[in-house]
Amino acid sequence: MGRLTEAAAAGGGAWAARSAGSPRDLLPLSSASPGCAATMASSEDDGANGGASEASDDREATRKRRRLGFLATAWLTFYDIAMTAGWLVLAIAMVRFYMEKGTHRGLYKSIQKTLKFFQTFALLEIVHCLIGIVPTSVLVTGVQVSSRIFMVWLITHSIKPIQNEESVVLFLVAWTMTEITRYSFYTFSLLDHLPYFIKWARYNFFIILYPVGVAGELLTIYAALPYVKKTGMFSIRLPNKYNVSFDYYYFLLITMASYIPLFPQLYFHMLRQRRKVLHGEVIVEKDD
């Protein structure tokens, strides 16, 4: 991990670009070299050079923390520990609920407060990107977090009849497993003690969990459609004094359709991250 960052540091530049539309894995921007040719190369480090690679990772982690600053590191460590704990609490609550009741009915209701709190807290990830304390793309993080917020507040919270759908369990399980792995990955990385299995899990679990989560989300929105159509919820009909109309039903159809172009981008972004982090590929893209 961190080869690309190292390259950026060697070039004397900033941690990484964070602008919208610029996935950070592709953008080792340097103030000294604002643009560089697009290249993709596979490094020699596929595990064969393990010791040297670990030492280089350690050096990189130290360099990264120095660049990040004490306050930002302390805040991120606190944030990541809190989020890992929050999602662990959710996982335990879900397992306990299922073992006690033997059904998924009522599961959402029993965990909704914790889910809403921690998923809403994740809005801070967009802030982290915006203020530059994490080298992640605002666009990628924004799509990821806003689709979750949308699912939690505007779908599952607002449309009670769908709360017991199996599809809700599908995305809850996918989100929970993902977030426990992701936040513990960040925490251990910041603490310089990243066990390989967490790194492996972070960059492998998503291969299954992402499609499962997205399927759960889409099926849940689909299940909500008849209710939304029948009640006209969140819709604004004409005539009204502002002369605007909004139909939540069609908004949901458009949202579902937007998964078609957006989800593959997130998925391929993660596949690129996987190649970079687990297989040491260096991916550099021209920034103009």
Ligand SMILES: CCCCCCCCCCCCC/C=C/C(=O)SCCNC(=O)CCNC(=O)[C@H](O)C(C)(C)COP(=O)(O)OP(=O)(O)OC[C@H]1O[C@@H](n2cnc3c(N)ncnc32)[C@H](O)[C@@H]1OP(=O)(O)O
């Ligand atoms: C209004 C309605 C809108 C609707 C929109 C609808 C369209 C939606 C379409 C798509 C919907 C997707 C829905 C999602 C479903 C699910 O989540 S299902 C469950 C499976 N999900 C996943 O597996 C998610 C995987 N995705 C990601 O992890 C995201 O892409 C990400 C969160 C944005 C991560 O981005 P990425 O750029 O890959 O970041 P990382 O490699 O993890 O980190 C980059 C570097 O930054 C450091 N860092 C980041 N955050 C922190 C932190 N909190 N603390 C410390 N450090 C952090 C990280 O360590 C990396 O540093 P380096 O090691 O130096 O590279």
